[in-house]
Amino acid sequence: SLRQSTVTELPFFASKVRLGKNGVEEVLGLGQLTQFEKDGL
Numbered sequence: 001s002l003r004q005s006t007v008t009e010l011p012f013f014a015s016k017v018r019l020g021k022n023g024v025e026e027v028l029g030l031g032q033l034t035q036f037e038k039d040g041l
Contacts, residue, residue: 016028035041 015030017024018026023038
């Protein structure tokens with residue numbers, strides 16, 4: 001899901017989410033990142 005985020009300095013960031021009947025129920029976070037991915041943040 002692309003949503004407003006405070007995960008990085010970027011105003012919008014794609015994050016995994018759990019959806020329910022009323023929309024987003026939980027933001028699942030980034031999970032395990034490689035060093036390359038960490039460097040990109």
